[in-house]
Amino acid sequence: MSKYWSPLTASLVPYVPGDQPKDKSYIKLNTNENPYPPSSKVLTAIAEAANSDLRLYPDPTCDTLVQEAARYYGLSPKQTFVGNGSDEILAFAFAAFFDPAKPVLFADITYSFYKVYAQMYSLRPKLIPLDEDFNIPLHQFEGDHGGIIIPNPNAPTAKLLPLSDIVTLLERNQERVVIIDEAYIDFGGESAVKLIDQYPNLLVVQTLSKSRSLAGLRVGFAFGSEELIQGLDRIKNSFNSYTMDRLALPGAVAALQDEEHFQAITEKVIRTRDRVTDQLLELGFKVTDSKANFVFITHQTLAAKEMFLLLREKGVLVRYFASPRIDNYLRVSIGTDEEMDVFIAALKEVICELTK
Numbered sequence: 001m002s003k004y005w006s007p008l009t010a011s012l013v014p015y016v017p018g019d020q021p022k023d024k025s026y027i028k029l030n031t032n033e034n035p036y037p038p039s040s041k042v043l044t045a046i047a048e049a050a051n052s053d054l055r056l057y058p059d060p061t062c063d064t065l066v067q068e069a070a071r072y073y074g075l076s077p078k079q080t081f082v083g084n085g086s087d088e089i090l091a092f093a094f095a096a097f098f099d100p101a102k103p104v105l106f107a108d109i110t111y112s113f114y115k116v117y118a119q120m121y122s123l124r125p126k127l128i129p130l131d132e133d134f135n136i137p138l139h140q141f142e143g144d145h146g147g148i149i150i151p152n153p154n155a156p157t158a159k160l161l162p163l164s165d166i167v168t169l170l171e172r173n174q175e176r177v178v179i180i181d182e183a184y185i186d187f188g189g190e191s192a193v194k195l196i197d198q199y200p201n202l203l204v205v206q207t208l209s210k211s212r213s214l215a216g217l218r219v220g221f222a223f224g225s226e227e228l229i230q231g232l233d234r235i236k237n238s239f240n241s242y243t244m245d246r247l248a249l250p251g252a253v254a255a256l257q258d259e260e261h262f263q264a265i266t267e268k269v270i271r272t273r274d275r276v277t278d279q280l281l282e283l284g285f286k287v288t289d290s291k292a293n294f295v296f297i298t299h300q301t302l303a304a305k306e307m308f309l310l311l312r313e314k315g316v317l318v319r320y321f322a323s324p325r326i327d328n329y330l331r332v333s334i335g336t337d338e339e340m341d342v343f344i345a346a347l348k349e350v351i352c353e354l355t356k
């Protein structure tokens with residue numbers, strides 16, 4: 001607390017990102033980073049852009065990247081927005097579209113940043129409880145509300161909604177913006193981008209952080225009708241004209257152009273995820289049906305928090321949330337096959353220690 005803080009600052013409960021510890025080297029399976037390097041074409045593009053032009057401001061409308069992202073998804077540049085990571089775009093979208101006079105709907109178990117943004121903009125969240133198996137009760141996402149946001153696949157449950165459910169949601173909520181946060185869609189889902197021409201209230205948000213292995217570059221996208229993109233531009237240009245820097249812009253273009261690298265690393269993550277899922281089942285875990293680059297697991301007899309702490313001692317970091325309903329679960333990012341072998345070996349030791 002400080003007397004210099006505004007009432008807003010004093011009241012905030014900021015988002016807590018996963019640990020990035022510096023005390024020793026860990027196998028990091030706690031922040032859903034991609035274990036593989038980004039495309040070498042990205043590194044070349046960034047190296048070429050690291051020149052004396054850095055004295056100049058970047059392109060405020062990010063035309064080249066907007067065109068490339070629009071081309072990639074078969075949309076028009078007017079339906080495309082780029083931002084400094086999808087978190088920033090989500091923050092803009094909450095401000096641009098959600099009505100503070102009405103409840104904003106999202107799941108009780110979901111990406112914890114949504115609550116923070118709601119607080120930032122004095123929105124009133126209405127948390128919709130997931131069912132016992134962490135399914136999203138679609139019929140509760142309707143009525144008189146100020147907007148909807150759903151990650152697909154959901155985080156941290158990793159569960160995917162089929163596109164037909166997204167259509168149902170859009171059909172029932174045509175008066176309000178529905179945001180689909182597709183941070184993990186490339187690991188086994190079908191993007192809602194193809195619905196944008198039909199539903200002017202749909203905003204699809206994506207990121208290069210997970211499936212393109214570029215969490216450090218900070219690049220995200222939003223796709224939607226022209227009126228929604230104009231809304232995002234209004235907020236962005238009331239905040240910072242230059243959210244995208246001169247290195248990120250060409251790096252992101254190169255990432256979208258290297259489809260082969262993207263496909264190769266995505267397939268590897270999916271293959272490893274499915275293999276690790278089978279091993280976890282054999283060790284007595286319940287594993288949700290993951291379509292993301294992480295698994296969400298709970299053990300039939302052992303406590304998640306104890307496993308989390310013991311794994312950490314052994315140099316393996318996973319994510320533990322001390323939150324209602326999920327405080328006996330671990331979220332484990334999918335690393336390389338070698339990293340996951342170390343994880344499984346450490347986990348077997350932990351299980352031995354806790355059951356002896």
Ligand SMILES: *Cc1c(COP(=O)(O)O)cnc(C)c1O
Nearest residue numbers: 085086087111151155183207209
């Ligand atoms: C990782 C993640 C993001 C943020 O991605 P950035 O583009 O790195 O800001 C957004 N939404 C969800 C659900 C995520 O897991």
